Each structure stands twice: as C-alpha cells, then as structure tokens.
Amino acid sequence: MVLCLPLTVPRVLGFEIYTVVSGSMEPAIPTGSLAYVQGAQPEEIEEGDVIAFYGGRESTAIITHRVVENNTLEGEFTTKGDANEKEDVSPVPYRELIGEVAYTIPTLGWAAQTLTSTWGKASAAAAIGGALVLHLLGAWIRNRREEREEG
Template identity: 40%
Template sequence: MTAPEWIEDEMTSQTQEQRPARRPLALRLGKLLFSFTAWTASIAAALMLLTIIIFLAAPRVMGLEGLVVLTGSMEPEIPVGGMVFIKDVDPNSIHTGDVITYGEASISTTHRVVEVVNDPVDGLLFRTKGDNNDAVDTLPVLAASVRGKASFTLPQVGYLVDALKDRGNFYLFIGLPAALLVLNELVNIARDMRNPGTARSTRKEASA
C-alpha cells in the first residue's frame, strides 16, 4: 500500500529541510587550508620549543653549558651558527690541544690551547689560538678566567636558539601558531553551535 502523494511530498520536504545546506567549495577549501596551516604551524612551534629544551635545558642537567658560536675563528671544527657545549673542569686538567672557553659570561671566547705555561707571578696560564686564525692570541688566559672545556659541538643549532632568545621572535614562532590553533578550534565550536544537527550527525558517523 503506497502512501498518498501529499504525504510523500511532505516527508521529502522535511528531509530537505533537515539536510544542512552545502557550503560553497571555496569556503570549504579555505577552512581546510586554514586548519592545515594552524596545525602545521603548531607542530613546527612544538618542535622549536623541544629544540630549546633539548639544547639548553637538558645539557645543564649533565653539567654542560651551551653557547652560540658567533665568529668563524674556530672553523671548520666549530662553525658559525653552531653551538659549543662546555663543561666546568679543573684548570690543572687542561692540556695542549684542548678547546677552552674563557672570559666573561657576556663576552667569551672559545679557542684551542697551544701552550700551557706555569708563570712564577701569574701562576697557571694558557696560550690560545683560533684554528682559523693565523696568529696566537696576544694575551695569555688566566686559569681563573677559564669557564670550561669544550665537550662537543652541534652545527647550525645556534641560529635557531639565538633567534628564539629574542622575545619578539619567540612570540612570532611560538605564540602565533598557538593563537592560530586556538582560533581554528573556536571556528569549529562556532560552526557546531550554528549547525547542531550537523555536529550530531558528524559525531554519529565517527562513532559508527
């Protein structure tokens, strides 16, 4: 037994009213692109933050200090833009051929020891030279000025770490992706509030 035509027409009309209108293709593609950009930027920001933790925080646990290399005096072994990790040592354990960092925390130098001198007046001294320099450094290094001995180096990492030390760059590389991700979630919430039927349908399909 078939239903009257007017009943079928009414059921068809109700079905069409319940079915959400399809958004324009350009709008859907734009939302997809925005979501992809937000997630990609957030993943990149997380990797940058992880880099800082690994190359700055983790070495301190092992008693190391990471320093960004700004000049090419020790190239090719320690390239510009790399990071050298130094460890505090007893100056008496430093020998010719070791690479040491000396000077103040704000202005320090990392060069190779070419001679160890026991001066009767100044005590233990180190004559140093950059591998890429032609001459030995003019002034010897006092034992008290030694900050540590180089343990290992990592190329290129210093560029990223140095850039993220700047507050503006930190907000740009870390804060902006986080803001994009939050904005993307807010857009999704607003869409679900405008179209609750679509949200319920999507959740049912996901659980099916």
C-alpha cells in the same frame, strides 16, 4: 617543544651553552653553532682541547679557542683560533676559564638566539596561539557536522 630540549637538558646536566658568533674556530666549529661547555680543572686541560673563557677582566665576551699550551707554572693558557694565523695576543689566566667545550651542534645557535630574542618569543607565542585556534576551530567544525548528521 623539541627545539627546547638541546637548550634545557644539558643545563640540568651542568653544561653552559653558548652561541659561536665568529669564524675563528672554523671549520671545526662553524659560526652559528651551539657550544656545550662543561666546567674543568685548569691543570687538567691539555694541548689541543677547546676551551671557553672570558675575554679579559673588563670584558663580558666569551671566547672559544683551542689550547696551544697549558703553562701550569704561570697558571695560564696560550690559545689560538683554528682559523687564525697566530696565537692569541694575551695568555688566558686560569681564573678566566669557563670550561672545556664538550660538543657542538652546528647552526642550532642561530635558532637558539632567535627563539630567546623578544621577536622570537613573540613569534613562538603567535605560532602556538595560531595552532590552538586551528585546533579549536577544527573541533568546533567536527561537532557541528556530527550534530547535523544526528539531527
């Protein structure tokens, strides 16, 4: 239940949540981190801000990189992953911007991906079911003991 809080509360507050699956932003954002992204006006993004954006018109990939330049005249960003030697090949048009990364939580992304997978959901359901069975069994044993002591 507690693991659900980092996934649900921020969504209510307007954040999009993504799992970082590559090392392009290490060490600042380790692989497996959860990135919390809040919508932002492209013109307000500054050099050094970390943004999340779509990887291109035909791509569903979401990329998280640092802004090297915000070209407001052309309506595009120049970006670069911290661990990459060079800037990204193509500039990022404003229309591809998802938002600015507000904060990250290392490692929690892997847990979130696991819990939202079919296997993860089945495992969580089995764990909850097992805990319920143990609770009921404990209550039954306690009641039997009390009955024997009374009778």
